[in-house]
Amino acid sequence: AQSVTQLDSQVPVFEEAPVELRCNYSSSVSVYLFWYVQYPNQGLQLLLKYLSGSTLVESINGFEAEFNKSQTSFHLRKPSVHISDTAEYFCAVSDPMFSGGYNKLIFGAGTRLAVHP
Amino acid sequence: DGGITQSPKYLFRKEGQNVTLSCEQNLNHDAMYWYRQDPGQGLRLIYYSQIVNDFQKGDIAEGYSVSREKKESFPLTVTSAQKNPTAFYLCASGGGRDYEQYFGPGTRLTVT
Numbered sequence: 001a002q003s004v005t006q007l008d009s010q011v012p013v014f015e016e017a018p019v020e021l022r023c024n025y026s027s028s029v030s031v032y033l034f035w036y037v038q039y040p041n042q043g044l045q046l047l048l049k050y051l052s053g054s055t056l057v058e059s060i061n062g063f064e065a066e067f068n069k070s071q072t073s074f075h076l077r078k079p080s081v082h083i084s085d086t087a088e089y090f091c092a093v094s095d096p097m098f099s100g101g102y103n104k105l106i107f108g109a110g111t112r113l114a115v116h117p
Numbered sequence: 118d119g120g121i122t123q124s125p126k127y128l129f130r131k132e133g134q135n136v137t138l139s140c141e142q143n144l145n146h147d148a149m150y151w152y153r154q155d156p157g158q159g160l161r162l163i164y165y166s167q168i169v170n171d172f173q174k175g176d177i178a179e180g181y182s183v184s185r186e187k188k189e190s191f192p193l194t195v196t197s198a199q200k201n202p203t204a205f206y207l208c209a210s211g212g213g214r215d216y217e218q219y220f221g222p223g224t225r226l227t228v229t
Contacts, residue, residue: 009157032216034216034217036220041205041223041225042222042223043121043123043207043220043221043222043223044160044207044209044220045220046217046219049216049217051216090159090160094216103148103211103216103218104162104165105216105218107159107160108159109157109158109159110157110159
């Protein structure tokens with residue numbers, strides 16, 4: 001069965017420093033990959049997604065993620081973080097075994113990013 | 118505005134009572150999902166529905182029930198059989214082909 005591992009449960013970082021949140025998944029078959037962000041007591045918002053094409057995908061607020069098929073990874077990076085980036089980040093992978101034409105997503109346990117001044 | 122609404126935001130119940138959480142979407146999505154979120158465990162799928170009058174159990178369906186009488190609505194009932202119901206519940210919908218799921222703001226249920 002498909003699984004998603006987010007290697008760090010918490011990542012503390014100072015403002016304006018770079019950050020990388022790691023995500024690995026288990027399946028080697030074709031998958032779709034997502035990063036979602038969750039602010040306290042709110043729902044999840046899509047940050048970026050990889051469906052096909054260029055392996056580097058970017059969000060509008062400076063995050064980027066690179067799909068690496070050989071390493072089955074989809075790490076999220078930002079060159080300079082802001083206080084407002086403090087949130088929980090979830091990596092998700094489409095379930096290749098799901099049938100019926102509608103996608104089932106498998107989520108990682110989440111990484112809490114804490115940006116300090 | 119298009120989106121997903123969940124109500125109420127906070128819900129308190131006594132142990133042994135059933136409680137129903139509301140989820141409504143106006144995105145014209147066929148698929149809808151219910152997740153449970155606990156600290157450090159990510160999101161776990163409770164139930165999902167691909168079409169009206171049809172739904173499937175997810176990974177942790179025991180103690181929960183759903184209905185899908187309208188495309189826009191997918192209410193979740195937390196029954197007294199659910200042993201540990203206190204959690205944050207998230208509803209989502211999806212249009213299918215782009216594989217993205219759109220989430221509501223969540224309902225925090227506390228059972229004492």
